[in-house]
Amino acid sequence: MEDSNTCRLQYLLTFGPEEFAAALRRLKPGKSPGLDSIFLEFILQAGSALKSWFCEFLNSCMRQLKIPKIWRRALVEAIPKPEKPPGYPKSYRPVSLLCVPFKILERLIYGRVETITHPEAGFRHGRSAVDQVTLLTQDIEDSFSAEKKAGAVFVDLTAAYDTVWHRGLTCNMLRLLPDKHMVHMMMEMVSNRSFTLASK
DSSP: OHHHHHHHHHHHTOOOHHHHHHHHHTSOTTOOOOTTOOOHHHHHTSOHHHHHHHHHHHHHHHHHTOOOGGGGEEEEEEEEOTTOOTTSGGGEEEEEEOOHHHHHHHHHHHHHHTTTOOOOTTSSTTOOTHHHHHHHHHHHHHHHHTTOOOOOOOOOOTTGGGGOOHHHHHHHHHHHOSOHHHHHHHHHHHSSOEEEEOOO
């Protein structure tokens, strides 16, 4: 019994070459690198031996529940908005650049959990917030047809991902996912983040 549990745990903590290739396909090339200066193209153009090594390195991170410190840091660049005066802070859009290896690990984990979890529309693969706008429009039309009043409340959380209640998220993930080790890894990845402003 213990051997079967060990084998199952080993499988859950090991990403295969197919999963690694699928994770790479989910990333968009041509993006700026993070603080480690590793471009996605470096990994896409690498040989099979280097890709195998890199996949095993990510598996090692999973097994040990540790990620390199540099992956916890994001490089923040200010991108000027088109046709906006350069002298105002609101004329720039901040972009947070994560390290590409970290993004690959994210996609690997997402590939495992997306079949189990059912996140809200707007965050599902192949879905967008347009679904919610359509639903709201239909609710308004239905209320108008029934000669009733319709109301809506819109809540915009500044930096919504930074305001997530981590303990509550952990509890929900432990309820949804059968693999507690992966949940611990996910919490490891979102904790103790820091940001570095890019200097021009």
